Amino acid sequence: MKAHDGMYIDGEWRPATGPDVIEVVNPADEQVIGRVPAGTAEDVDLAVRVARAALPAWAATAPAERAARLAALRDVLAARKDEIAETVTAELGSPLKFSQSVHAAVPVAVAGSYAELAATHPFEEKVGNSTVHLEPVGVVAAITPWNYPLHQIVAKVAPALAAGCTVVLKPAEDTPLVAQLFAEAVHEAGVPAGVFNLVTGLGPVAGQALAEHPGVDLVSFTGSTAVGRQIGATAGAALKKVALELGGKSANVILPSADLAKAVNVGVANVMSNSGQTCSAWTRMLVHRDQYDEAVELAAAAAAKYGERIGPVVNAKQQARVRGYIEKGMAEGARLVAGGPEAPREQGYFVAPTVFADVTSEMAIAQEEIFGPVLSILRYEDEEDALRIANGTVYGLAGAVWAGSESEAVAFARRMDTGQVDINGGRFNPLAPFGGYKQSGVGRELGSHGLTEYLQTKSLQF
Numbered sequence: 001m002k003a004h005d006g007m008y009i010d011g012e013w014r015p016a017t018g019p020d021v022i023e024v025v026n027p028a029d030e031q032v033i034g035r036v037p038a039g040t041a042e043d044v045d046l047a048v049r050v051a052r053a054a055l056p057a058w059a060a061t062a063p064a065e066r067a068a069r070l071a072a073l074r075d076v077l078a079a080r081k082d083e084i085a086e087t088v089t090a091e092l093g094s095p096l097k098f099s100q101s102v103h104a105a106v107p108v109a110v111a112g113s114y115a116e117l118a119a120t121h122p123f124e125e126k127v128g129n130s131t132v133h134l135e136p137v138g139v140v141a142a143i144t145p146w147n148y149p150l151h152q153i154v155a156k157v158a159p160a161l162a163a164g165c166t167v168v169l170k171p172a173e174d175t176p177l178v179a180q181l182f183a184e185a186v187h188e189a190g191v192p193a194g195v196f197n198l199v200t201g202l203g204p205v206a207g208q209a210l211a212e213h214p215g216v217d218l219v220s221f222t223g224s225t226a227v228g229r230q231i232g233a234t235a236g237a238a239l240k241k242v243a244l245e246l247g248g249k250s251a252n253v254i255l256p257s258a259d260l261a262k263a264v265n266v267g268v269a270n271v272m273s274n275s276g277q278t279c280s281a282w283t284r285m286l287v288h289r290d291q292y293d294e295a296v297e298l299a300a301a302a303a304a305k306y307g308e309r310i311g312p313v314v315n316a317k318q319q320a321r322v323r324g325y326i327e328k329g330m331a332e333g334a335r336l337v338a339g340g341p342e343a344p345r346e347q348g349y350f351v352a353p354t355v356f357a358d359v360t361s362e363m364a365i366a367q368e369e370i371f372g373p374v375l376s377i378l379r380y381e382d383e384e385d386a387l388r389i390a391n392g393t394v395y396g397l398a399g400a401v402w403a404g405s406e407s408e409a410v411a412f413a414r415r416m417d418t419g420q421v422d423i424n425g426g427r428f429n430p431l432a433p434f435g436g437y438k439q440s441g442v443g444r445e446l447g448s449h450g451l452t453e454y455l456q457t458k459s460l461q462f
Contacts (some may be wrong), residue, residue, distance in 0.1 A: 002034075002063045003024065003035055003036050003176075003177055003180065003236040004036070004180050005035075005036070005037060006037060007037060007039060007043055007047065007197075007198060007199050007200065008056075008067065008180070008183035008186075008187070008196075008197060008198040009043075009046060009050055009191050009197045009198070009199070010050045010207045011046050011187065011192070011193025011194060011195045012026055012193070012199070014042055014046075015037075016037035016039060016040070016047075016258050016317070016359060017040050017042040017043050018037070018038065018039075018040045018042075018043075018202060020037070020038035021036065021037060021038055021200055022035065022037070022038050022089050022118070022173050022176065022200065022201070022202070023035055023037065024174070024175075024176060024177055025174075025315065026090050026091065026093065027092070027093035027311070027312040027313065027314055027315060027348060027349045028075075028093045028311060028346055028348045028349075029314050030316075030348060030349070031348055032312050032349060033090050033091065033165075033177075034062075034091075035083045036176045036177070036180070036200045036201055036234040037201070038173075038200070038201050038202055038206075039170075039199040039200055039201030039205070039206040040201070040205065040206070040320040041205070041209040042207075043167070043199050043201070043206065044170075044199055044201075044209040044210050044213060045209070045213065045301070046285075047138060047168045047197040047198075047199050048141075048168055048210070048213045048215040048216060049170050049215060050168040050197055051139045051167065051194060051195070051215075052139050052166070053194050053214050054166050054192065054193070055136075055139060055165070055166045057192070058136075058161075058164055058165075058166055058192060059112075059135070059136045059164040059165075060164075061164065063116075063118050063119060063121070063123060063162075063164075064119055066116035066161060066162055066164065066292070066301055067115050067116070067204035068115075069118035069161065069189055069190055069191050070111060070112075070114050070115035070118055070158060070189075071112070071115040071167060072173075072188075072189035072190055073111050073115075073158070073185060073186060073189040073191070074098055074108055074111040074112040074115055075189075076102075076185040076188045076189050077107055077108045077111055077150075077154075077182075077185055077256050078108045079103040080181070080185065081105065081108065081145055081266040082104075082152060082185075084099075084103065084104040084107075084178060084181060084182060085100040085103060085104040085182065086099070086302065087177050087178045087181055088103040088149060088150065088175070088178055088304060089147075089311075090177070091149075091174065091175045091176075091177050091178065092147075092149065092174070092175055092311075093161045093275070093311040093312040093313070093314065093348070093349070094145065094274060094275075094311050095309070095310070095311050096167050098273070098274065098311075102151075102274075103149070103150060103151065104149075104150070105146065106148075106151050106258050106428075106430065106457070107153070108432050109127060109340050109430045110151065110154045110155055110158060110446065111154050111158050112431055113158075113446075113447065114158035114162045114355050114451070115162075117159075117162055117447075117448060117451055118161075118162035119132075121162075121448060121451060122134075122366060122445045123455075127459070129461055130333060130459045130461050130462070131456070131459070131461050131462070132161075132457060132459045132460075132461060133457070133458045133459070133460065134378060134424070134452075134455040134456070135164070135455065135456055135457075135458055136160075136163045136164035136258075136454065136455065136456075137163070137165060137166040137217050137218045137454050137455060137456045138165060138166075138216075138217030138218065139155070139165065139167045139168070139208055139214045139215055139216050139217050139218075139276040140160045140166070140167045140168070140211040140216070140218050140219075140220060140454065141167075141168055141170070141205050141211060141213070141218070141219045141220065141266060142156040142157055142160065142167055142168070142169045142170070142220050143154065143170045143203075143207050143210065143220070143221045143222070143223070143231075144169065144171050144172060144179075144222055145172050145173060145222050145223045146172035146173075146174040146175040146208045147274060147278065147279070147314070148178065148278075148372075149171065149175035149178045150178045150179075150181075151183060152221065152222050153169060153171065153178075153179060153182050154182075154448065155197060155434075155446060156169075156181075156220045156222075157165045157169060157186075157306055159225075159445075159450045159451045159454050160220070161191065161195065161196070161302075162452045162454075163287050163315055163451060163454035164293055165217075165218070165222060165454050166195050166196070166197075167195070167196050167197065167385030168197045168198075168199060168210060168216070169182075169183075169196070169197065169198050170199050170200070170201060170203075170206050170207050170210050170339070171198070171200065173203070174314050174315055175199070175314075176200045178408055179198060179200065180198065180200075182198075182200045182397065183196070194418055196258065198258065199357070203227070204234070204429070206449065208234075211231050211234050211235065212234055212238075212381075214238065216240065217240065217241065217453065218240065218243065218453075219231055219235050219240060219241075219242050219243070220242075220243040220443075220453070221232075221242070221243070221245070222244075222245040222246075223246065223277075224246065224247055224272055224369075224393075225247040225369075225440070228244045228246040228441065230239070232244060232245065232361060233239060233360065234443070236369035236461070242442060242443070243327065243441075243442065243443035243444075243453045244441040244442045244447070245279070245434070245440075245441045245443075245445055246279070246397075246436065246439060246440050246441040247279060247369040247395055247397070247435070247436055247439065247440060248279045248281070248283075248356065248369060248395045248396075248397030248398055248436065249278050249283060249284060249366075249368070249369055249393045249395045249397075250268070250280055250281060250282045250283060250284065250395070250397055250398040250399045250400070250418065250441050251282065251284045251285075251286055251398065251399045251400075251416070251418075252282035252284065252286065252402075253286045253386055253390055253399070253401045253402070253412060253416075254267075254285065254286065254287050254288070254291070254295065254305045254402045255383070255386075255402060255403040255404075255409070255412065256287070256288045256291065257400070257402060257403050257404030257405070258402035258403050258409075258424075259404075259406060260291055260294065260298070261289075261298055262402075262425070263402035264285070264295050264298040264299050264302065265298065267282055267285050267299070267400070268299050268302040268303055268355070268375060270282045270428060271283055271373060271374070271375045272303070272306045272309075272310050272373050273352070275310045275311050275313050275372065275373055276310075276313075276322070276351075276370070276372040276373035276374060277313060277314065277371055277372065277437050279369070279371075279397060279398075279440075280397050280398035280434075282398070282399065282400050282422065283369075283370065283374065283375060283376060284359075284376050284378055284389075284390075285299065285375060285376070285377045285378070286378050286379075286380050286386050286389055286390060287343035287377060287378070287380070287381075288379075288380060288381075288382060288386075289379050290362050292377075292379045295377065296337055296357045296377055299337070299338070299375065299377060300337040300338040300355050303338040303339060303353040303354070303355045303375070304338055304353075306353040306373070306412075307344065307352065307353060310353060310373060311350075312348045312349040312350045313349050313350075313351055313371075313372055314349070315349055316349055317348065317390070318371065318372070319343070319349040319350070319351060320382050321350045321364070321370075321371075322371065322372030322373075322374065323341045323343070323351060324341075324371070324376060325359045325364065325365055325368070325370045326339070326340060326341040326351075326354055326374060327341045328364050328365065328420065329356050329359070329363065329364070329365040329374075329376070329450065332364065332365070333363075333365045334355065334356040334357070334358055334359045334363060334365060334376070335357040335396045336354070336355075336356060337355050337356070337357050338352075338353060338354060338355035339351075339352035339353050339354030339355060339373075339374075340352055340354060349375055351372050351374075352373075353373045354372075354374045354375070354408040355374075355375045355377065355431075355462055356374070356375065356376045357376065358377075358379075359376040359377060359378050360378070361378065361389055361392050363376070363457075366378060366393075367394075369395070381410065386412075387412070387415055390418075391417045392405075392418055392439075394438055394439040395418075395420060395436065395438060395439055395440045396416075396417045396418040396436050396437030396438040396439075396440050397418060397419055397420070397435075397437075397440035397441070398414055398418060398419065398420045398421070398422075398436070399413070399418045399420070399421045399422070399437035399438060400422040400424075400425075401413045401416075401421060401423055401424075402425070403424070406424065406438050409423045410423060414460070415419065417437050417438065418434075418436065418440075419434070419436040419440065419444075420432070420433075420434060421439055422436075430446055430447070431446065431448075432446060433445070433446060433447055433449035434446045434451065435449075
């Protein structure tokens with residue numbers, strides 16, 4: 001797609017107030033593929049004021065009409081799926097097949113789920129002599145990341161619109177083109193002017209201005225825990241509601257009764273998916289000491305198959321960061337069994353699929369989110385030791401458990417301090433709440449739980 005040189009505000013593309021632009025670079029070949037405006041605080045202020053003005057009418061719109069607009073949005077996204085996939089591949093570097101099956105397809109499913117929820121969710125209930133109304137929280141600031149650029153946009157904007165909120169979106173500066181495509185889709189779906197607004201720009205400028213703006217009622221942010229803390233502090237000073245989906249260091253626990261080969265192979269695939277740039281990736285594989293050596297061999301062989309199959313990481317900074325963690329793991333004494341810090345290609349921001357064995361919980365590669373194709377394999381002595389290791393980080397976003405029986409896996413999963421656990425390779429469910437414990441965030445996305453984040457409660461007594 002051709003990049004717009006303005007902001008989508010009040011139903012039209014408007015020139016930015018400042019002259020600065022952001023160059024969008026294809027991470028696979030390092031070529032500039034587009035330029036978008038670097039929004040200013042003035043652009044943000046205009047977008048918020050427009051969203052505030054549009055709020056009363058949209059909040060008063062019948063849920064059935066909001067559902068109809070979301071259904072239309074779903075249909076537009078589905079019709080433009082090929083363009084979406086090609087755009088994400090160009091600006092994120094994701095292999096086209098993955099862009100088609102995940103980056104383009106999942107947002108369609110999520111938008112469709114909120115079209116249904118907008119029509120069926122109980123926005124009013126009777127409790128004794130009271131009528132309880134669920135009302136939109138107000139103007140939403142949606143600040144989204146680059147790793148799943150369209151999915152994260154839809155996961156915030158769709159429930160906000162279903163709830164009756166208006167939105168100002170600030171997408172990641174690395175992947176703004178698919179955000180512009182989304183704005184086109186919103187327009188085509190007939191969402192009223194001012195209900196959805198898009199400001200492209202840098203996080204410290206446009207993102208900060210949006211989080212701080214007094215006209216914003218809720219800040220929904222997905223990104224690093226460090227930035228999440230800053231946004232939480234800013235919003236807290238104004239007693240502003242937040243929804244934060246942050247970092248992860250998820251454990252893939254393989255119990256002795258599990259199908260070891262299947263658990264290891266699926267675990268490696270999970271880590272390498274999207275070039276490791278997934279907050280919920282199972283980046284720590286926990287294996288019983290009696291099966292450890294076999295698991296390491298299986299993981300190394302599986303990782304070797306991904307050398308030509310995964311795309312680059314998003315930019316040069318991220319490539320240097322991931323390679324730095326690989327070097328740190330080697331320096332800490334972990335055993336490198338696949339990959340390494342050397343760039344596998346001369347051009348593009350590629351990182352070799354990497355597997356470490358003999359990792360201990362104290363190492364940085366077992367505690368810190370790397371956000372690249374790097375797997376750490378840890379040895380445990382018994383089930384209690386596995387639980388201690390699994391729960392032994394500041395994060396609690398996701399995880400997995402493998403066992404010979406579902407009941408055994410579920411019993412272990414219920415003791416994990418994490419927001420979502422896949423049992424024996426359970427499939428992704430776009431209706432299930434997604435979010436974390438501890439420093440992995442506040443609130444939930446997706447399904448009815450995600451809708452609730454954008455609602456506030458009023459009770460009337462009779």
